[in-house]
Amino acid sequence: MxxxxxxxxxxxxxxxxxxxxxxxxxxxxxxxxxxxxxxxxxxxxxxxxxxxxxxxxxxxxxxxxxxxxxxxxxxxxxxxxxxxxxxxxxxxxxxxxxxxxxxxxxxxxxxxxxxxxxxxxxxxxxxxxxxxQPKSASFKSRFLVKFGEKIQSIQVADVAFFFSEERVTFLQTNDGKRYILDFTLDQLQESLDPKSFFRLNRKYITSFEAIAEIHTYSNSRLKIKLHHCSDNDILVSREKVAELKEWLDG
Known part of the structure; x- marks a missing residue:
């Protein structure tokens, strides 16, 4: 077959x-x-x-x-x-x-x-x-993170964005705190509610509230500025621009 x-x-x-x-x-x-x-x-x-x-x-x-x-x-x-x-x-x-x-x-x-x-x-x-018959999706509502010697729970509503750096995945909260996660961005994308989070590129998954600015960029791409983020080169490919706009308008 x-x-x-x-x-x-x-x-x-x-x-x-x-x-x-x-x-x-x-x-x-x-x-x-x-x-x-x-x-x-x-x-x-x-x-x-x-x-x-x-x-x-x-x-x-x-x-x-x-x-x-x-x-x-x-x-x-x-x-x-x-x-x-x-x-x-x-x-x-x-x-x-x-x-x-x-x-x-x-x-x-x-x-x-x-x-x-x-x-x-x-x-x-x-x-x-x-x-x-509609199927119900189950999305994560919280993440367990290690902070020093303590383990604490972060509610998804408190997450600004996720990003990957040198093969390490980080969770960043709305108040700018950063934690390491034992997930890849691909795994996170499958477990997050797509109405609340969007995969900008290979390195970033963001919430709506975390987006500070959106600028047009060369080759019909977009450049995204996130709150509490020092990365000034977060780009959305031309192929994903329409999908991002649809998500933002939803």
Missing amino acids: EILIIEDESPAAKRLTQLVSELMPNSRIHGNLDSITSAVAWFQKNPAPDLIFCDIQLADGHSFEIFNRVHVTSPIIFTTAYDQFAIKAFKLNSVDYLLKPLNPKELAAAIRKFEQQRIQPTLPVEQLRELL
Whole structure:
């Protein structure tokens, strides 16, 4: 069986590949493709796979754009940190959509559903209802941090932004205090409410309140200034500008 993985976060792609390999040992996995552009190019040059695992939020936009550019009939299991795309995902050959971080049992159930549909292509009414039933996302409400010899809890509402520096991840509070976290930014992105935090680039995830200034920059990019932050070169790529504006306007 030919399987294609479209996922822009390397750790998530590796975990998905491992899980799929264990659950479908006779399959051959293609990818990982990490953008709309690379996915479109792949579909134009290769025969349709038997199954697609596809993240919704890619580096250069929503993956739905892939299927606006090329005709794809393969069944799709969407993976996403957001639950508001359920209806739209369902309309695009979707077998199921799974919320990140992926639960191996839910992934196994989605694969069983795909295998059943290969035998019985028409979805039963109960499966349709299940797909349309909103899934509740669980986001972190606090973080445990070490301060000297003490361990304390920081409420998410008190977090201004997260950033990575020399492979160390930091949490910075609204009053400018900084703490080391045992998380990567990729892991944090999956565990934070996307309505409250936005991934500016590879180094920063910010809350709305932490943004002090926004300036236009060369090549249609934006430069962000954060409160209590000495980094004056926080740039948002041209591909993420529209997504940031949508988040700010939400």
